[in-house]
Amino acid sequence: MDKKLIGVDLGGTTTKFAILTVEGDIQQRWSIDTNVLDEGAHIIPDIIESINHHMKLYDMTADQFAGIGMGSPGTVDRKLGTVIGAYNLNWKTLQQAKKEIEAGTGIEFAIDNDANVAALGERWKGAGENDDNVAFVTLGTGVGGGIIADGHLLHGTAGSAGEIGHITVDPKGYLCTCGKHGCLETVASATGVVRVARDMAEEYAGTSQLKQILDDGNEISSKITFDLAKQGDPLAKMVVDKVAKYLGIALGNVGNTLNPACIVIGGGVSAAGTFLLDQVQAYFDEYTFPQVRETTKLKLAELGNVAGVIGAASLALEFV
Ligand SMILES: [Zn+2]
Helix, strand or coil: CCCEEEEEEECCCEEEEEEECCCCCEEEEEEEECCCHHHHCCHHHHHHHHHHHHHHHCCCCHHHEEEEEEEECCEEECCCCEEECEHHHCECCCECHHHHHHHHHCCCEEEEEHHHHHHHHHHHHCCCCCCCCEEEEEECCCEEEEEEECCEECCCCCCCCCCHHHCECCCCCCECCCCCECECHHHHCHHHHHHHHHHHHHHCCCCCHHHHHHHCCCCCCHHHHHHHHHCCCHHHHHHHHHHHHHHHHHHHHHHHHHCCCEEEEECHHHHHCHHHHHHHHHHHHHHCCHHHHHHCEEEECCCHHHHHHHHHHHHHHHHC
16 A cells, blocks of 8 residues: 655644645645744644644554655754754754654654745646756745755755845845845845835836825735736836846846756745746846756746645655
8 A cells, every 4th residue: 555645834823734645646634823832842742743633533543654744944954853943933942853753653754944845846746847957936925945956956065055035136235134135035025025116116206006005104015016017007017127127137047057947936926927927037038048048937836835735745755
């Protein structure tokens, strides 16, 4: 009998779980609230309890599973199976995820960071079409990334490979949380788009609904900005053009460096869909050299919020 996989996508507000076949088809899916109280001390016990509870519920036992894979925020040590510095989980000290989850469930455990597992998910069952060369960028609260090159997920010497969000797109740009200036994340994350809109609105002299909303002291979002741009608002269109240009520079250089079959764009900001994609494509074409321009495709992510559990489960394929 084929063994099953468990994928866990650990996030700051919810933790998502899924039971999958080794082919990557989801059979069961559930989620729990992530309890970040008491320095995140409840998180791992809650995960163990939830897995054990659902195994019982589905009348399954530990030996029917090849392994558990988990995507986590923070700095992950894949070998030791530990996490540190996941501040949205209140995890400031070293967490023994592998040791505790293996002991608590009796199932082997593998871990990687959340952006990498989302990349693995989109590569395996989503827009990546299981190609050996896929880059993934997620435009959300921050900008994350993951790179599969020649069939392998890249980690780099300190586990920091694929951090597309910290590619410099404007040397004189905004200060990033990482301490340097002009990172892609400062202009292409949800908050980055709003920051670009605010600054451009200050200098904009024409008529614009986006400017009106800001001048009235109301909040805007990246979604409002994209929606207004779609409706033809002149300032909103300028903002989207600028964001698209920065994305074109960053993704163009990802293409020039790695020549993947595709660069998959996911995350909340990518909900702007083909409207955003088409504009990024124009700049991507401008900033890539011919062989890359002709062979590396830009695509929208297809899996939405299940990319994490699917990619996480794929980590456990090493135990099959
Ligand atoms: Zn940065």
